Amino acid sequence: MSTSVALITGCAVVTYAIKGIGPLALGGRDLPLWFTSVVILLAPALFAALVVTQALADGKHIGIGADTVGVAAGGLVAWRFGSVIGCVVVAALVTAGLRAV
């Protein structure tokens, strides 16, 4: 098996397993209030962590780069105008512009 095939197969297997295990284990049952209260807050927790780890971290180092400024500019667009496409386009343009100067 080539490296590429092993890589694709391995990534596919772990992804399918991780996405499937929650629905496989928990389903067809009513939700207790404590569970609901936690689930509602999972989205802001996960999305906030994804933003900071990708916009502020470079490997194991934390710092501010052109992409951080770009993401902040994109965030302003998302906040003011509610446009996802505007957000990512502005983030890319500002980041590219800062790297070009």
Added chain:
Amino acid sequence: MALAAPGTLPLMDESHPNDRRQRLLDGMRAGMPFAVAGGLLALSFGVVAQSAGLSAGEAIAMSAIVFAGSAQFTAIAIIAQGGTVAAAVLAAALVNSRFLPMGVALGPSLPGGPMRRAAQGQAIVDASWGIAGRGDGTFDRWLLFGSTAVQYVGWVGGTIAGALGGNALGDPKALGLDAIYPAFFLALLIGELTDRRSRLVAALAALIALALVPVTPAGVPVLAASLASLVGLHASARADARARTDGR
């Protein structure tokens, strides 16, 4: 975001087929901006994967089969640095580990037996999971399916364009394409910050993640940050206490 009455929430999917079709279309419409954003990002994946040693066909196959952007980028980065396949797959699993709590949250809203639910769980991607959430702890699976379908097309289509026309694209970093992913997640986050509690949890999660970045492998900070949602237990306890007081 209003919490349901103390006790339990019913499973809801006894709707008419026309209603399901409408929700599927609604999901596709809601997922479209994320599909475009994902497509732009996939352009750069098509280029980066080839520079790491994959052929154009393999890069496209990876997007079509794995369909997990951040895990794909992570795995490719490790291979490009000379890492082993095992290390790349493990890193991809860690980055994907955020889908564990998402799947646990989604599970009770899916009908059918365990294998059917696991199959439906494959539709989990970040934006769709956010879109499908009803705000009361339950999820609309038709919104999830519709949103994921268009994002799949965007992701695979973007990879094909990047893999086959990557030379014309140039350096993805010079084009700022690496800023698309965090911007994408920031747009999702802004939509979730609806009250004081969600903002508090987001800030706490960000702090946990940043604190762990220097000392843990990629993926662990995000997974650990999901623990910030346990703040919800406090809200649940308060609601229980209020219900007991009202019942006296």
